[in-house]
Amino acid sequence: MDGTDIIERPNFCEACAIRNRAICADLDNQEIDLLNKIGRRRQLQVGEQLLWEGDEAVLVANVVEGVLKLSTATADGREQIVGLVYSSDFVGRPFSETTPYGVEALTDATVCVFRRKDFDRFALDHPRLANKLLERTLTELDRSRRWILLLGKLNAEERVASFLIEVGRRLEVDVDQPANLSGRSEFSLPLSRQQIADILGLTIETVSRQFTRFKKDGIIQMPTSRTIIVPDIKALINRAG
Amino acid sequence: MDGTDIIERPNFCEACAIRNRAICADLDNQEIDLLNKIGRRRQLQVGEQLLWEGDEAVLVANVVEGVLKLSTATADGREQIVGLVYSSDFVGRPFSETTPYGVEALTDATVCVFRRKDFDRFALDHPRLANKLLERTLTELDRSRRWILLLGKLNAEERVASFLIEVGRRLEVDVDQPANLSGRSEFSLPLSRQQIADILGLTIETVSRQFTRFKKDGIIQMPTSRTIIVPDIKALINRAG
DNA sequence: CGATAAATTGAGGACAATCAAAGAGTGTGG
DNA sequence: CCACACTCTTTGATTGTCCTCAATTTATCG
Incomplete structure (x- = not known):
């Protein structure tokens, strides 16, 4: 390491608690470095909102620590929570112009956020990430269908x-x-x-x-x-x- | 075309009605040929079951024509339909050993089925397909969350x-x-x-x-x-x- | 046409919602 | 440090929506 090697942006991934559980698990070191360049850490406090339902989908994120809720509302304002995301889960809506639900922190939380367009591009260029995201999304779909059973029959x-x-x-x-x-x-x-x-x-x-x-x-x-x-x-x- | 070019398995994809709408839309001709080799057409009659809840996940499929339902049941036998799939939709659970819901034809239907393991491998080798599947799965997740709103609040x-x-x-x-x-x-x-x-x-x-x-x-x-x-x-x- | 299944209609009851109030917990300022 | 205000949670009484049970009508198919 010489003097030109100035660390402008710390590589959080290296010591990341969810490095081996989140969608970045399969990436090699070079890919991780690239991903690290387009992402940044962000702290959220209880009640703080990350995304608003219906807004342009500007961000996606990995949850490093904490619990967030996803919610939608009916036209007349009844709110339904449609999902909870925990540590190592992914949140946000890639490949879409609008976010179909709001995202809010239920506890103080740490997330690793990306501009959605940066992330979309990265996913298209890096199948290993895309595949991890696919597996996660399939699992989340299974979970949401079990929730449908709960709401429909229990x-x-x-x-x-x-x-x-x-x-x-x-x-x-x-x-x-x-x-x-x-x-x-x-x-x-x-x-x-x-x-x-x-x-x-x-x-x-x-x-x-x-x-x-x-x-x-x-x-x-x-x-x-x-x-x-x-x-x-x-x-x-x-x-x- | 010479005498050695015996058509053992017709290439259904060529004239497929959903060729440009299903997850195979982005594949080039060579890839389509490969996919065609591991898949086959199957007709389903009303009421015919394609997959059973809890069974080993042997098959996945594209719906060419018709409507199918996905359903789960509670321990004591109450049934909940957790999804409907229409023409050009994908059905089945890739990357998992068991199918989390049963799949049954609501109308006479035509599906394009793959052995799940063949499909998994193909998806891992062909990012264009994996990406299409990811987009579809994300859309389906959005849909199922709107259904959660319906069941929870309407x-x-x-x-x-x-x-x-x-x-x-x-x-x-x-x-x-x-x-x-x-x-x-x-x-x-x-x-x-x-x-x-x-x-x-x-x-x-x-x-x-x-x-x-x-x-x-x-x-x-x-x-x-x-x-x-x-x-x-x-x-x-x-x-x- | 008759038999069987599917859909409609009606009467009564149950479970969760609504309305209302009291109790517990949290934070602020005097 | 305590009193007060505010929010969140619990508990009670009543209402209403949808379920259950039952019977009839309509559709489907041999």
């Missing part, structure tokens, strides 16, 4: 139980506690009751009542309204239909 | 209206009647009332009652139970929320 109790199982699982992928094996699980909800309702197609009151029921039945404990302890996952799974 | 009337608009639009892409401009639309439903109910997360009776209501209000006409005439799309859109 009752309130089954929905809330399914939601807790899903969120618990997705949050614990990072934590990887050996405790998982015991069937016990503890996690912090990244959503308010209103947001949970907007995911499950229920009202805030119905969600609250289901939580209370689960507590009374000993299926969950709730030291605070956002801390969930599931002593025995099986019991919860039984309620999920 | 009431029965809005759901049925939205459904009619969506089906009408997707069927008429092929027909391309100039009549579309007039705001008038006529089409044949490829689904029974039960199937419509299983898409909309409603019961057969509720669907029927909504149809009757729309008829009485002059928003649709129904010469037969599967023929829908929408004199003025705007009126229907108003009911869709």
Whole structure:
């Protein structure tokens, strides 16, 4: 390394926590350097919005840390959350002029953002990235179809139980506690009751009542309204239909 | 062409109706020939099943003609239709060992099937195909998220209206009647009332009652139970929320 | 034409929504 | 540090939409 080698833009990828899990996993070092040039890190605070529904699709991003929600609204303003993205997930709409949903941080978050057009071009030039994105998109489509089943056929109790199982699982992928094996699980909800309702197609009151029921039945404990302890996952799974 | 050039397998792609709309659109002639070698045409009759939920994912396919449904069921047998695929759409689950939903023909149909593993390999070797598939998958994900909005937030009337608009639009892409401009639309439903109910997360009776209501209000006409005439799309859109 | 399935219509009931109020948690300023 | 305001959550009472059950009508097909 000599004096001309001035670091203008730090290569975040090198020490990136999701380097081997996100869509960049299959890229070689040279490709990573290129990708690093067109991307940049950005911090988001709780409630901060990254994209607005219907806007021009200017950005796409990898989630490095934190949880974000994707949401759409009806003409008269009813909001539905249509997806949650976690650490190592991809967010945004490549190859389209407009963003079909808004994206907002549910927790403080770190994302790795790209100008959508830069990203589109990079994806077209780098099949390894495109393939990873394809696999992720297919998985996300499977997930959203399971959500369609939930909304179409499950009752309130089954929905809330399914939601807790899903969120618990997705949050614990990072934590990887050996405790998982015991069937016990503890996690912090990244959503308010209103947001949970907007995911499950229920009202805030119905969600609250289901939580209370689960507590009374000993299926969950709730030291605070956002801390969930599931002593025995099986019991919860039984309620999920 | 000499005597050694025996045509063992007709090249269906050459005269394929969806050659320029399906995921093979961007392939050159050489690539098409290769793809043609690993694929074959198959006819499906109404009600015939192409894939079973939970089975090993052996096949993927392009829909040449007809409409198919994708469905999942809850543990206790409640069925939810999670997607419809039309002419030029892709169906199946690449890059996965199991099929997350069943696929069944709603009309007589023609599909262009591939062994999943052959297709996976081809996609990895041919970025132009992979990119087309990616775009389609992203579009399908957008669609399924709009469906989540429908199931989460719309009431029965809005759901049925939205459904009619969506089906009408997707069927008429092929027909391309100039009549579309007039705001008038006529089409044949490829689904029974039960199937419509299983898409909309409603019961057969509720669907029927909504149809009757729309008829009485002059928003649709129904010469037969599967023929829908929408004199003025705007009126229907108003009911869709 | 008769048999079977699909669709419609009606009556009553259940589950979740709505409306209303109290309780718990959080943050601010005196 | 505590009082006050504000938001979020919980709980209760009532309403309404859609489901369930049942019967009839219409369509489909041998």
